[in-house]
Amino acid sequence: MSPITKAFASQKNPVFFIAEIGGNHEGNFDYGQKLARLAIDSGADAVKFQFYTGDSLVSSVESADRNIHFKKFELSDDQNLNLIRLVEQGGAVPMASVWSKKMLMWANARLPLHKVGSGDLTCYPMLELLAKTNKPIILSTGLSSLSEVESAVSFIDRCNPSYVAERKLALLQCTSSYPTPDADANLQAMLTLKNEFGLPVGYSDHTLGSDAVEAAVTIGAEIIEKHFTDTREGKTFRDHLIALTKEEVKDTLNRMRRISVLMGGGQKVLTKSEIEAGHHISFRRSLYAGANIKAGEIFTANNLTFLRPRHGICASRFEDILGRVAKRDLLCHEVLQEGDLV
Numbered sequence: 001m002s003p004i005t006k007a008f009a010s011q012k013n014p015v016f017f018i019a020e021i022g023g024n025h026e027g028n029f030d031y032g033q034k035l036a037r038l039a040i041d042s043g044a045d046a047v048k049f050q051f052y053t054g055d056s057l058v059s060s061v062e063s064a065d066r067n068i069h070f071k072k073f074e075l076s077d078d079q080n081l082n083l084i085r086l087v088e089q090g091g092a093v094p095m096a097s098v099w100s101k102k103m104l105m106w107a108n109a110r111l112p113l114h115k116v117g118s119g120d121l122t123c124y125p126m127l128e129l130l131a132k133t134n135k136p137i138i139l140s141t142g143l144s145s146l147s148e149v150e151s152a153v154s155f156i157d158r159c160n161p162s163y164v165a166e167r168k169l170a171l172l173q174c175t176s177s178y179p180t181p182d183a184d185a186n187l188q189a190m191l192t193l194k195n196e197f198g199l200p201v202g203y204s205d206h207t208l209g210s211d212a213v214e215a216a217v218t219i220g221a222e223i224i225e226k227h228f229t230d231t232r233e234g235k236t237f238r239d240h241l242i243a244l245t246k247e248e249v250k251d252t253l254n255r256m257r258r259i260s261v262l263m264g265g266g267q268k269v270l271t272k273s274e275i276e277a278g279h280h281i282s283f284r285r286s287l288y289a290g291a292n293i294k295a296g297e298i299f300t301a302n303n304l305t306f307l308r309p310r311h312g313i314c315a316s317r318f319e320d321i322l323g324r325v326a327k328r329d330l331l332c333h334e335v336l337q338e339g340d341l342v
Contacts (some may be wrong), residue, residue, distance in 0.1 A: 005167045007113050007136035008200050008223055010045045013253055014260035015202070015217055018095060018115075019044035019228040024059035024239050029082075036083055039228050042249035043273055047087045048115060048225070051080050055101040077106060084110045101129060108133050112295035115225075118142030118176045118204075121152050131159035134190075136168040138223060140204045142176035146196065153197055167199055170223055173216075174204035178238045185212050187219060194220065196324045206242050210252040217256050218263070225253075284310035287321055289330040296342075297326045304336070312337045 004238075010016045019039035025032030039047040040104075054060070075083075080096070087094040097117045098104045108114075113136040120126050121144050128138055136167030137156070141149050149171065156163050163169040173190035185207055194201045202223025203216035213224050227243035235241070244252065274280055290305035297303070299321050308316040312335035313321065325342040 002110045005136065005200055007168065008138070008170050008202075012043065013045055014256045015221055016046065016223045017044045017249070017253060017256075018046045018048050018223070018225040019249060020048045020204075020225050020243075021228050022048065022050045022239055023073045023099075024227065024229050024237065024243065025073075025075070026237055027075065029075055032075065032083055033086060033167045035084050035228065035230060037090065038230055038246045039249075040087065040092045042228070042246040043253050044092060044228070044249060046093035046095045047090075048097070049080065049083055049230075050097045050099065050117075051103045052099040053103075072162070077103065080107070081110065096132075099126070101126070104129055104133075108135070109327065111135070113138065116140065116238050118144070118174050122148065124152075124155055127152065127156055128159050131163060132155050134160060134162065136169045136170070137163065138172060138202075138225075140172045140174040140225070141193065142204070146192065149193065150196070153199075162195075164199070170200040170202060171197060172202045172204040172223060172225060175206060178206055179208050179242045180212075182207060182212070187212065187216050187221040190216060190221060191219065208242060210244060210248065210255075213261060214251060214255055217259050224256075252302065257320035281311070285315040286312040287315055287318060287336040288312075289332050289334045289336065290316070293326050293330040295326055295328050297334075299324050299326065305333075307333065307335075311335050312334045 008016045019042060021039060025035055036047055052070060052188045053074050054067045058067040058070055060067040082095040090219040093112060094110065095113060095115050096107060096111055096117045098107050114130050114133065116130065116137060116139045121139060124133060139152065168329050171193045172194060173187065175184045175186065177184060187203065190201050190203055200222050202221045203213065204225040205213050213226055216224065227239050229240045229243035229245060231245060232240050232243065270280055270289060285306040285308050288305050288307045289303065291303045293303050301322065327342045330340065
């Protein structure tokens with residue numbers, strides 16, 4: 001695996017963990033501030049929002065109800081900027097899915113990287129605007145086929161070749177169902193994205209709980225995005241249901257750290273703990289006299305045996321020793337040494 005791009009590298013967690021507040025503030029700025037502070041305290045690397053207006057995102061003619069819904073969740077530019085400052089001051093990375101060209105004009109200067117939600121994977125005008133910022137982009141791939149992902153990656157590459165060449169574009173496996181059934185999480189698709197594009201990959205999770213997140217880390221996720229809330233109790237907005245709380249994020253990050261340790265570096269070697277315990281000696285077998293053997297006697301399968309500990313000639317050399325001659329008398333169960341061979 002190639003090293004993770006610096007922009008997506010965590011300074012404190014095994015993977016770059018994004019706490020996605022999104023629209024969970026439900027248009028309440030004070031509540032948005034509370035969620036941001038809790039997300040910072042959770043230990044997440046980044047705290048993410050969604051910047052939009054109802055009229056810049058949903059047609060008031062074709063989908064009037066959804067237009068009204070998003071309008072209810074709107075925050076002003078000043079309020080969104082305040083949330084960015086709050087995250088900065090808390091030592092986390094401020095992030096946002098900016099779904100408006102007008103908003104991007106002021107938000108870009110305050111965002112070190114950009115997140116594209118699954119719904120915008122095919123919104124090439126926004127992809128072009130984001131690519132022109134030259135800032136790292138994390139692209140969720142929910143709703144899409146592999147060919148659609150390939151087309152989006154190619155389009156971004158045409159707009160700004162540095163995104164692929166410098167691996168400034170990351171792809172997240174995602175299923176845009178709320179909640180996502182376990183059978184639709186399809187974590188292995190993340191590895192398909194890795195093999196197909198050679199870019200940093202991760203997982204944006206909409207399942208219940210954190211099991212899918214931890215499984216994704218186990219198979220190689222470099223970035224995790226998970227919705228965040230203060231509590232799921234009494235909430236009706238769907239994104240709270242699939243979100244984790246501050247303590248749950250802390251617990252999940254701790255499990256990720258253990259997973260990272262358990263995964264190791266990939267080299268097959270004798271480990272430090274095995275060496276310290278001496279198990280490479282006590283568990284392995286060597287060649288021993290299986291009976292009393294006289295000097296000058298030939299070693300055979302009948303007068304040799306293989307016993308622990310591995311103090312002399314390793315049992316793996318059994319066939320090499322057959323037919324050799326004993327240099328001295330050996331007692332039954334006496335270990336065979338190199339000097340005992342003629």
